[in-house]
Amino acid sequence: MRRVETYVGQQVYEWLFSAQAQNNMTAMAKVCAALFGTGGTVNGLACGPTSPATMTVQIGAGEIYQMENLEATACGTLPADTTHTILKQGIQLGTYTSATFAAPTTSGQSINYLIEAQYQDSDISLDPTSGNSPVVLQFYNSTNPSQPWSGPNNSGSTSNTFRDGIVAYQIKAGVAATTGSQVTPSPDTGWIGLWVVTVPYGATSLTSSNISQYTGSPILPAGILQSIVTSNLTYGVDSGTAGVVQAKFPIPVTTLVDGMDVWVKIAAANPTTATFTPNPGVISAAPVVGAAHVALQGNELIANGRANFVYRADITSWVLVECTGAPIQVAPAAASQHAVQLGQVGHGQCRLSVSSTTTLVLKPYNGNNVIVNGVPLQLPAAGVTYTASGLTAGTGYYVYLGGTTAAPVLSLSTNAHSPASNGVETMTSNTALSLVGMVYYNSAGQFAATSNSQLCFNWFQRRRLPLATATVSTSTASGSYTATTAVVSTMGWADDYFEVAAFGAGYNSTATDGGAIQIFQNGTAGLGSTGYITSSTAGGSTAQSSLVARNTNTAPSELTLYTLTAYIVATGGGTANFAFSLHGSTGG
Structure with a gap:
């Protein structure tokens, strides 16, 4: 100045x-x-x-x-x-x-x-003291200073x-x-x-x-200080239609600036996507995205709700921060205290299966969320695969999920699991890994999931997995239990159980003699019921006896392979003949 x-x-x-x-x-x-x-x-x-x-x-x-x-x-x-x-x-x-x-x-x-x-x-x-107008001013008279001129050059003109x-x-x-x-x-x-x-x-x-x-009139609604307090310079009323938000402001917007922040009273709910212009006919409408920077889906704006829009020049879009009374779009949660998207709600929405003898796959099931490291991890539709590497044949492993939605990772470990502070079952020594399953890598160096070799188990979404063999026809004259080819292999969770039974019939070649069948667990007898046969006539030509033998384990030891084998024996003499199959289930 x-x-x-x-x-x-x-x-x-x-x-x-x-x-x-x-x-x-x-x-x-x-x-x-x-x-x-x-x-x-x-x-x-x-x-x-x-x-x-x-x-x-x-x-x-x-x-x-x-x-x-x-x-x-x-x-x-x-x-x-x-x-x-x-x-x-x-x-x-x-x-x-x-x-x-x-x-x-x-x-x-x-x-x-x-x-x-x-x-x-x-x-x-104008003479402001008298109000006279026009005014003839006095000017300096160098010839006679005591007699000033009236007007310029004593012309009498007004000034x-x-x-x-x-x-x-x-x-x-x-x-x-x-x-x-x-x-x-x-x-x-x-x-x-x-x-x-x-x-x-x-x-x-x-x-x-x-x-x-006039719609483009730049009339201040109040004094500057009052406008700062009431925010009325950045408040407009929507004059558009559903999904087409149009508003004007006391000082018309002529140029969009990164970070421009305005509030709008909404006229109607958006059915799907939406656009916004702060000066129709002057500023082109731009897409409205939510806080996750993706297009609106519907009803994020509601009639008479007050919507807060912030302009982002780098994506040429208005970001809807919120609309009072309407649901808010948020970015995917990335930490335990973050708000989650509806699509992130849920846990354990997955199933583990054997894709090949060397590959496992964890796929979405009834959703696609698994909480990992305190955050919902969303599985891709194709699932997450694991290819066997560095494993020891004949060993049971827990299967853990780690990483993020962008980069999920399956890993196998013999390290134990336990509930983390948030209740999610994780590796005890590393709570960033969530338990999803259990497998057995068999002596041939392979994964298996068949009815006679159920060796892949889910921690979530469990169902009863079948255990079964084909019908076995065999005989024995031995008075000691002899193994048959009816064998199933399985594992089990400590809070679950498995059960196998032998169903069939038999007879003895000698009248009044019989036989018995029992299911041994890992070579040990006496862990279940025994099935017996008797013959009223030699060779069982008149009738054959039905038999049922059962083995149930209500507290399996995790990571342990259980081999269930049918053993037969002849009782009283003669030759005992059997025709049977194994049937049962395990939880996983």
């Missing part, structure tokens, strides 16, 4: 006062530009009907701020300056009464008039004493048309549209219902 310096004894120059006034005006203009910008702003200038109502309207006190030349013409002794522009302030202290508005001459028609305003310099000749910044108005008529279809004219270049006056056919007076604010 430039200030005048004065000295004791100096002469007073004619520019001493006018230059300082210009400097003060420039300083104030810079402050206003910092507050309002340079696009043109209006404060006040409210429009209403006259009282009593007439075919004119009145505009109250207020100010207009527009960029103008520093001095369009010479101002006193100051020269014109059209090189520099500043934000000038046009002030209206009183009330402006418009000209009379004419109604259309055709029935059923209406016409819109646009009241537009502009800052203008106005030179006036301008002030350059006012005023609010100038003009009324621009639209074209009369069928009521409801009439169009408001656009503001002329250099003018700011303020108010629209709608005059219907036959009107003889105007009320407040005939007056509306």
Whole structure:
């Protein structure tokens, strides 16, 4: 800011006062530009009907701020300056009464008039103490200083004493048309549209219902401090349709800026995706995405909800932070305290299976979520595979899931499991790995999951897995238990069980003699019931005895291979003949 310096004894120059006034005006203009910008702003200038109502309207006190030349013409002794522009302030202290508005001459028609305003310099000749206008100033008379001249060169001419910044108005008529279809004219270049006056056919007076604010009018809704407190400069009302959000703001948006933050009262719920523009017809509509930066799915916006939009230039989209009363889109949870998506809700939605003799696969089942390291991990539709590597043949392993949704990983380990603090069953020594299953890598170095070799088990989504053999026909004359080829292999969870039974019939070649069958577990007898046969006639030609033998393990030792083998024996002598098969189930 430039200030005048004065000295004791100096002469007073004619520019001493006018230059300082210009400097003060420039300083104030810079402050206003910092507050309002340079696009043109209006404060006040409210429009209403006259009282009593007439075919004119009145505009109250207020100010207009527009960029103008520093001095369009010479101002006193100051020269014109059209090189520099500043934000000038046009002030209206009183009330402006418009000209009379004419109604259309055709029935059923209406016409819109646009009241537009502009800052203008106005030179006036006024004595502010007396109110006299115009004013003849006294000038110095070098010939007779005691007798000042009246007017320049003693001409008696009046002189301008002030350059006012005023609010100038003009009324621009639209074209009369069928009521409801009439169009408001656009503001002329250099003018700011303020108010629209709608005059219907036959009107003889105007009320407040005939007056509306022009949609592009930059009228401040309140003082700057009040606007900061109430956020009314960034609040708009949706005038669009479902999924097409359109709003305008007190200071019209002319350019999108990264991080622009606005609130909008929504007109209707979005059925699917949505777009938003903060200035229809000026700013192109851009897609609306949720907090996860993906398209909306529906009902994230609701009627009368207040929606907060933030513009992201790098994705050319508006991010919907929230809409009051509506569900919120969130990014996928990545830590235990994060909000989750509905698609992330659930745990243990998977099944482990044998894909080949060397490959396991964990696929989604009834969902696709597994909590890993405290966070929902979403399995891909194709599942997660594990290929045997570095395993020891003839060994049982737990199967653990680790990693993230982007990079899930299966691993096998003999390390024990236990519940973590969140209740998820994890590796005891590494809670970042969640238990999903158990397998046995057999002596041939293979995975297996068949009815006679069930060696793949799920921790989640368990069901009864069948254990079975084909029918075996065999005989023995031995009085000691002899192994047959009826064998099944399995494992079991400590909180589950497996059960196998032998079903069939038999006879003895000697009358009154018999036989027995028992299912040995890992070569040990006496762990279940025994099935017996007897013969009433030699060779069982009259009848064969049915038999049932059963073995149940209600507390298997995990990672242990259980081999269940049918053993037979002849009792009393003769040869015992059997035809049977093994059937049962295990939990996994």
